[in-house]
Amino acid sequence: MKTILYFIADPTDEQIAFAKAHQMVIRNPQAYSLSDYIEQCDAVYGDAPQAYLDKFPVFELPEMSDSETDLTKLKNDELKSLLMEKGISFNPNAKKDELIALLQQSELEPKE
Structure with missing residues (x-):
């Protein structure tokens, strides 16, 4: 299973349901600072800090049938x-x- 980090501050119920539906792990982008360890993942989504965008691909939603x-x-x-x-x-x-x-x-x- 791929690990996708969904960076969003103060997620709504709809955003939480969206994350669950796409098996994403929610992270608060405001909690990250440049001196922090970068969590390993397969992709990022949402308001990811630049350090994550530099290291990991941005997750793209599959087209819905x-x-x-x-x-x-x-x-x-x-x-x-x-x-x-x-x-x-x-x-x-x-x-x-x-x-x-x-x-x-x-x-x-x-x-x-």
Whole structure:
């Protein structure tokens, strides 16, 4: 699994859900100073400090397929059915954004 650092100060609930959906680790860019150790990662996203931008590539969101854009229009039961079809386990009490994140995550994983 790739480590993507999402640099954002005071993230909103939507930004936190976005980070979860893309398996990003949130970091506060204001907490970094030039004398700090640079955390190893595969890519950075958001307001990354220049030291990180110099060392790591910027993460680019994969283009969404039509099926991914329609996920928000589906009901929870429909999302759960899709997860079951794909053999993905989930918490039966999961919220809609968590179910969508699981489906999007399965789309990002390499096919074998």
